[in-house]
Amino acid sequence: MRLAVRKESRPGERRVALLPSQVEPLVKLGFDVVIESGAGVQALAPDDAYAEAGATVVTGSALSDADVVLHVRPLQPDDIGQLRQGAVTIGFATPSAEPDGVKALRAAGVTAFSMELVPRISRAQSMDALTSQALVAGYRCVLEAAMRLPKFFPLFMTAAGTIPPARALVLGAGVAGLQAIATAKRLGAVVEAYDVRPSSADEVKSMGATFIKLELEAIEGAGGYAREMTEDRAKRQQELLTPYIAKADVLITTAAVPGRPAPRLVTTAMLEQMAAGSVVVDLAAESGGNVEGSVPGKDIRVGGATLVGMADASSTMPVDASRLYGKNVTELLKLLVKEEKLDIDFDDEVVAGACLTHDGAIRHEPTRQQIEGDNG
Template identity: 45%
Template sequence: MALTIGIPRETESGETRVALIPKIADRMLKSVDGLEILVESGAGERAFHSDRSFEDAGCQIVDRDTVFGADLIAKVAPPSDDEIAAMHEGQVIAGFLSPLDRPSLARALADRGVTSLSMELVPRISRAQKMDALSAMSSLGGYRATILAADRLPKFFPLLTTAAGTIRPAQVLVLGAGVAGLQAIATAKRLGAKVFGYDIRDATREEIESLGAKFVELELDMGDQEDEGGYAKELQKEKQERQPELLQPHIADADVVISTALIPGRPAPLLIREEAVEAMKPGSVIIDLAAPNGGNCAYTEAGETVVEHDVSVIGPTNLPADMPVHASQLYAKTITSLIEEFVEDGAFTPDFDDEIFDGACLTHDGEVHNERVRGMLSQEA
């Protein structure tokens, strides 16, 4: 039997991306013998890919029920309750599944007998770089956050010398130098701002400075703050309490603060207290990319713009969806790379001896496979 891959229309509010684009679908169909790709009618519309463009690539345009009858479902956002109910035992789903933030979703998928691959759990090893959807989307988020800040700030970003006088460049402070933070730094520099970067991992100093920004150093003994996956570790309580205090003067000097500090599966650390916002100049802007996990700023509300002390605090929850063309293109490349890695003789073949599959697999054969998620579910129980 031919392997069928289903591409549903995303139903989560504000989600504009699609898991596969026609160009990559065409390549997959030519490289995998017997493959059939079933695309729900309208799935690509918000990413500017028409049904006709999918048909021209060799895909079949079908209804929603037919899509969810496919052997493998490729999605962007985590499946809804209705979508999980439409799935059947032995089916495979790949996509963002929020395993550490919504472990109950893993239990629901396991109860349906679904094998699920979480893009968030793809191990950070060289062989899996082409499957790193998190980094791809974080890069888009960091870029978009800077553009959003420049649009909201009632000032120029660059230094300008005019007949009417000289305009000093805006000061941008980026908190967190992961993929999103580094892209925000690079974008702010390209826009002409004076940029500062901060991270608890001293190893990021070189990356920050290589982009032309100044590394913010606090009088705080951090030690080794990077885990095996390259993420920041959670600070000890005493250091957590001192960090916002030491950051406050740097925040007060900034016209824009872009905050990206987040540890997967944990509440976002509080870096920007109320008094720090009050000390900022009127008209300043804070873009808090940690908003979905509570935010790095005391005033952050997920999905909202809050104005306090004449400072705009913006808490976006899905900035890549603001750029659906390139977001879908990059995401499609990562998810198809993961799928193709385990297609053998025209069938999707789980391989738990492979560290990529073993790491990315969330559920299989009625069980939650990921050890950390199992532990979280046990604690909830």
């Protein structure tokens, strides 16, 4: 079985789907591992390290004769066109945002596993790439804020006087939000957090932060995620959050609804009430933004605050992000191999749940309805 590791081609992407230390377990599974030259360079994994680990390094594309392809970002239609019928791909596919890629996978007869679709159940935790990459992104958001804030995060009591700690507010208490809370606390900030799911209150408190309770109904979705809110509720939530945002030195937004644009939590008018020098980091900028006006990869001045639109957040820390991601894809791949042969068992709920396309059909029902509804 020939397994190819793609060199990521999208601008800003520095991760790789497999590190050299993760090659040997796949060789033991029966794979001939092929790495596209330069695939791991930005994650500090040179070609020589892969060769020493037992992989074959090739110049140019390794897609055409691969049985399995590992990738990070979604494959482009041109890449998919190189794959043989029946090939297996494992990586992020962002099906709701990249329908052309899904159509290409279907047309090519590729069996594509989307890391976004891995079921959120106990036995699939080691395969949950959304969680592993959110961990990295949440940590990075706080570092970005700390570098821009013209104040200390921690309390300092000195002979020259006392410097009060920074006040940080985190909106969204999923994995990224909880990691942002933990990191801000480690740096010494006083942290508050809000999430539409009251069930997240205990997790927030366990990180040492104060959970903000608003007089609003709960919004709890499937799999522990939040679901979309009505326009009236969103407006009322903004009104109630405004005084908390006004007193924050740092605002970090991490809210997401799977398969949907990011919910708009913060308006320009709300930001204009923040003090001069305040920093706002919008982790959701690439998916529409939690904050009005945020632009991925850009710093924008809004009143006295700096609005940072995060882009490629996990890729800014490619070594550990790749380490975690490589473990995720490897664990999923193990479910697809029996006795050194590919054996895709759709009776396995993880395999079935993560599969996007197979044998010329779209297996993920919401994606199928979206695409076929668009006459795809």
